[in-house]
Structure formats: structure tokens, C-alpha cells
Amino acid sequence: MFGLFKKKSKLDQLRDQYAKLQKEAFDLSKTNRQLADQKTAKAEEVAKEIEKLKQEED
Template identity: 60%
Template sequence: MFGLFNKKTKKEKLQAQYAKLLKEAHSLSTTNRKMSDAKVFEAEQVMKQIERLP
């Protein structure tokens, strides 16, 4: 209840985006390897952004 009005930090948003991209990459890995690799690359870029945050 008390966490209802707390906004997500930038790091939390990026972590959620990273997890989403990896999940999409995993589901694409069985049907379209090229798209899966692209999603993994995007996820790596997001992880680099997370690492740069203080």
C-alpha cells in the first residue's frame, strides 16, 4: 500500500527493459535467430547504460 505512490528510479526502469528484451530474445531464439541476436544486442546496450549509472 505504501509503495503505491513510489516512482521507479531510472535504474529500475532500465532493469525492467533489460529483462523484457532478454525474454523476447529467448522466445525468438527458436523461430528467428537474427531477430533474437538483435534483441540480445539491445539488451547489452541497456546493461551498459545501467552500469554507467551512479
Template identity: 50%
Template sequence: MFGLFKKKSKEEALQEKYQKLMEQWHKLSSVNRSESDKIYAEAETVLKSIEALKK
């Protein structure tokens, strides 16, 4: 219950954003290829920033 108001760390927030982008990418991959490529590229930049935080 006390974790309800706990702020997420920057890494946790980026992980959540990455997960959402990958879900969008997967849904769009069979419908709109160019849009899915844009979302995948954005997800890759988020992943790189996550890796940079870990170092």
C-alpha cells in the same frame, strides 16, 4: 500500499526493460535467429547504460 505510486528510479526502469528484452530474446532464439540477435544487441546497450549508472 504506499509503494504503489512510488516512481521507479532510472536504474530500476532499465533493469525491468533489460529483463523483458532478455525474455523476448530467449523466446525468439529458437524461432527467428536474426530478430533475436537484434533484441540481444538492444539488451546489451541497456545493460551498458545500467553499468554506467552504477559508476
């Protein structure tokens, strides 16, 4: 109940965005390969940002 209004960290937001992009890319891969590749590329950019944040935390 108390965590209801808790804001997500930047890392959690990026992880959610990465998962969303991967799902969209998978769904698009069945109909439009070019758009699926674009979504995958965006997901990889997000993955790089996640790795950068992880390294900064250490």
C-alpha cells in the same frame, strides 16, 4: 499500500527493460535467430547504460 504510486528509479526501469529484452530474445531464438540477435544487442546496450548509472552513483 503507500508504495503503490511510487515511481521507479531510472536504474530499476533499465533493469526491467533489460529483463524484458532478454526474455524476448530467448523466445525469438526458437523461431527467428536474426531477430533474437537484434534483441540481444539492444539488451547489451541497456546493460551498458546500467553500468554507467552504477558508476555515477559511486
